Amino acid sequence: MNPVIVFPDVESVAVGWLTDVLPGYGITVPVSTRVPNPRPSRFVRLVRTGGPRQNLVVDGAQLTVESWDDDPVSAASTAGVVRGVLLAANNVTFPSGEVIYQVREFSGPALLPDVSQQPRYTWTVQVHLRGVSL
Amino acid sequence: MAKPRIVLTRSGPRQVRQSAEVLKDVAARASRIAAAAGPGMEASSQQGQTRARASVITATYEARRAEAQGRALTRAIDSGR
Numbered sequence: 137m138n139p140v141i142v143f144p145d146v147e148s149v150a151v152g153w154l155t156d157v158l159p160g161y162g163i164t165v166p167v168s169t170r171v172p173n174p175r176p177s178r179f180v181r182l183v184r185t186g187g188p189r190q191n192l193v194v195d196g197a198q199l200t201v202e203s204w205d206d207d208p209v210s211a212a213s214t215a216g217v218v219r220g221v222l223l224a225a226n227n228v229t230f231p232s233g234e235v236i237y238q239v240r241e242f243s244g245p246a247l248l249p250d251v252s253q254q255p256r257y258t259w260t261v262q263v264h265l266r267g268v269s270l
Numbered sequence: 271m272a273k274p275r276i277v278l279t280r281s282g283p284r285q286v287r288q289s290a291e292v293l294k295d296v297a298a299r300a301s302r303i304a305a306a307a308g309p310g311m312e313a314s315s316q317q318g319q320t321r322a323r324a325s326v327i328t329a330t331y332e333a334r335r336a337e338a339q340g341r342a343l344t345r346a347i348d349s350g351r
Contacts, residue, residue, distance in 0.1 A: 185341050186348040200344055250338045260344060 143189075143267040144234040146197035150182050150263065153225060153236075154218060163217050178205045180218055185260065193267050194237060200260045208247055208255040215245045215257035222261055235266040284320060293322035299350035300324035307346035308336060 147169045154167045158180075166172050167180045180203050187198030203218055205211035219241075228236045242260040249256055286292060297315035304313040304326045310333025315324035328334040328343060336342035 183341065185344045186346075188348060188351060198344075198347070200341055248338060251335060 139192075140270040141193055141267040142270055143195035143197075144265050146195070146199055146263050146265055147182055147184055149230065149234050149236070149265065150199060150222070152230070153228070154180065154182075154221060157221050158217065161217050161221065163214055165214060178210070178214065180204070180214065187262055190264060195263075195265045195267055197263045197265060198242060198260060199263050200258060203245075203257045204254055206255070208257075211255040211257045212245065212247070215259070219245060219259065225263075233268075237264040237266060239263050287321035288317060289322070293317060296322055296324040300326050303343070303346045303350040306349035307333075307343045309333065310336070311343060311346075 151167050151169065158164070158167065165178045165180055166176060167182070169182055171181060172179055180201065182202075183200050185198050185200045187196045190196040201215075201218060201222065203211050203215035205214060223239050223241065225236045225239050227238075230236075240262045242262050245257045245259040247255065248258050293315060297313070300313035300315060304311040307326065310328060310330035311326055312329035312333075313324065313326045315322065326343060326346075328337050333342070337344065
């Protein structure tokens with residue numbers, strides 16, 4: 137039987153990374169995979185939207201990021217910093233053992249308000265994470 | 271022994287990118303993505319100036335809503351791989 141490889145939960149890894157790093161760049165917004173309840177005016181949401189395995193030990197997780205705010209300018213500003221921090225995660229090894237090899241941009245930020253009409257910038261990246269053998 | 275000589279035909283890659291086979295392939299990929307994304311997603315393909323290309327759009331209000339709320343089209347991209 138071939139080795140069984142499992143990959144880290146990209147959403148947990150990315151939420152942890154952004155939560156730790158964003159305050160250092162002056163961005164103090166909730167980062168999660170769900171819309172917080174009660175819903176704040178500013179928040180960042182991450183959701184895995186696919187992405188195939190790249191090879192035996194590297195996952196190619198497709199991660200869609202959303203930056204919400206009361207006005208489009210603020211949403212774009214937060215999106216810019218979040219985007220930069222995510223793209224800076226190349227070759228990062230976390231204390232818990234997860235390794236991000238590379239973050240590639242799949243699509244750049246676009247203004248896509250949802251049905252609530254709250255401004256939201258959204259974009260998608262592909263995160264290459266190393267898996268581990270069970 | 272003579273050194274091998276490689277001559278690149280610069281127009282070759284463009285001919286491949288504009289070939290009927292590539293157009294058929296990208297059209298099929300777009301159709302798979304549209305089908306996986308759900309109702310109201312519309313696939314189209316065309317021969318561009320330098321390459322064949324295809325796209326999938328949210329053609330109805332319901333499709334736009336499905337993408338805005340649940341990322342129906344974004345989640346379906348893998349169907350085109």
